[in-house]
Amino acid sequence: MMHDDQVHIDADIVREMISDQFPEHGEERIERVGAIGTVNAIFRIGSSVAARFPLRSADPAACIDMLHREAAATREFAEHSPFAAPRPIGIGRPGPRYPMPWAVQSWIEGDVATPDGLADSTSFALDIAKLISSLRAADTEGRRFDRQGRGGHLPDHDGWMAVCFKNSENILDVPRLRRKWAQLRELPPSGYDVMNHGDLIPANLLVRGERLVGVLDCGSFGPADPALDLVAAWHLLDRDRRETMRMHLQSSKVEWKRGAAWAFQQAMGLVWYYQNTNPAMSALGRTTLARILDDPEI
Template sequence: MVHPVPEIEVTADLARTLLREQHPDLADLPLTWAGTGWDNALWRVGEHLAARFPVRAVSAPLVVHEQRWLPVLAPLLPVDVPTPVRVGVPSSTYPWAWSVVPWFDAVAAHHTPVAGRSAWAPALADVFAALHRPAPDDAPVNPYRGVPVAPREQPLRERLDRLGLPEADRVLERWRDLAAAPAWDGPAVWLHGDPHPANLLVHDGVLRAVIDFGDVTSGDPASDLSTAWLTFDADGRAAFRERLATDDATWRRAQAWALHMAVVLQMHPVDHPTLAEIGRHGIAQALAD
C-alpha cells in the first residue's frame, strides 16, 4: 500500500521550460511548487495562475477531460471551478497534455473545522443541483463513479481485509443494507466524480470553488452525494439534504457509497494521511446515521 511513483518528476526547470515553449508570456512569472498528488504536480504561476501537470500516464486523460468539459460545465455552476485558461500539448519535452488554471485564494475544506462546514452545506447542495442534469452520450466514462454500488462488495471486502479495521464487520453489514436500496432509474447525469473535502475550497467560511474534475463522468448522482458523510457532521448533512430534497433511495445509495469511498481513502495512510483522516471521519459519520 504505497503511493504510486511518479513516472515523470515535474521540476521547476521542466515547468518553466514548458511555459517558455508554449506560453512564453507566462514563463518569467514566479514559480512556486504547490504539491504533487496522486495524479498531478501543481506549480503556482505568479499570483493568479497554476500549472497542472500529470505525473503518470494513467492520469493524463483526466486533464484532457477537464480541458474538454469544464468550459461546458462551468457556466452552469454557482461556484468557481478550475476551467483551463491555457492548454499545454504533448511535446518533445513532456509527453502529455497539461493545463494552466486559475489559482483560487482559498483553503481546502479538510483544513477547516467540521462543525463550521455546516454554514456552506446548502451552497454545496446548490452546486450538485446545478451539475446533476442529464449528460450527453459522449460524456467521459468512469467505471468507478456513477455506477451501481451493489456490485462493489467484493473490492470492499478485500480492502477491509487489508486494512484490518476494528469496525470492518459493522461497515460491511451496514453497507449491504444500504446497497440494497432501489437502483437509480433516472437519466445519466453529470457527476463531479470525486467531491471529497480536499477538493472543496473555502474562503472566509464560504464555499469558494470546487476543484479536480478529472473524474468527471455521468450516471447515478448517489456517488457524488456521498460527500455528505465525508465532509459534514450530522447538522451539515441535514442542511445539505434539506436543500437537495433527495429521495430516500438515492440517499441510501449515497450512504453506501460513503462507506465504500471512506474505506478507499484509508488505503494509503502513510502517503496520504489527509485522505485517510477524511476516510475515518466518513466511516464514523456513516455508521452513526
C-alpha cells in the same frame, strides 16, 4: 511516493517546460501547491495560472486523450456551476524530464476545505446543496453513466471492496465494515442519471470564511447516479448540517443512503492506501467512515 508507478516532477522541471511551451509565463514565479490530491501534482504559475501534471505513468497518447476529455468537461462544468471553477488554457507536450502531456488552467483563489473545518456551518452546507442542485439541472443531452469508477452499479465495486477489507484488517474494524457494505450494496437505484461533479471531497472545494467560493478538479463532470455528489455530506458535514443539505435537495431515503454508499466505497480505499504516503487523505477516509457508521439511519 504515493503510487508504485508515480512519475517524478518538481519545480525545476516545470520551469523548463513552462519557459519552452508557454513562454508568456516563463518569468513568473513557480510554486508547488501543497494539496492532498493524489492524481495530479499542482503548480501555481504567477498569480493567475495553474499547471497540472499527472502523477501516475500512462501512455502519452492515452494521456492526451484524457486531458482533452477533462478540458471539455471542465468547460461544461464552469457553464453550470454557481461557484468559480478553473478554465482550461492549454495542454503541454512531454519533455526531456517529464514523459507525459500536462494541462494548464486558470487559478482559483480560496482556502482548501477540510473534513472538520466547516462541519457545523449551515451556510457551507447550503452552498454545497446549491452547487449540487445547479449541476443536477444541467442537461445530460441523452448521455448515461458509461465510465468506470463511482456512479454506476454499487455491486460492481465488490472486488475493490474485498481488496480494501483485506488491506484494512489491522487498522479498521473490518467485520463491522463488511456488514455495512453488505447492506449498502443492495440499495436499489434512486433515479435517472443526472450531471455530477463526481469527486466532491474536501480537497476539491475552496472556501472563504464559511462560504464555498470555488470548485476544483472538474474534469469528471458527467452523468451518473443522482446520489454520487452526496458524498460531500459525509466527507464534510456533521449530522445536523447533513440533514440541512438533505432537506434542501429533497433527497429520498434511498438516494440519501446511496450517497452514503458511494462515500463509504471511496473512504474504504483511502485509509489503507494512503496510510503512510498521504496521512491527510487517509484521515479523511477515517472521518467519513466514522460519520457513516455513527449515523442511526444509515
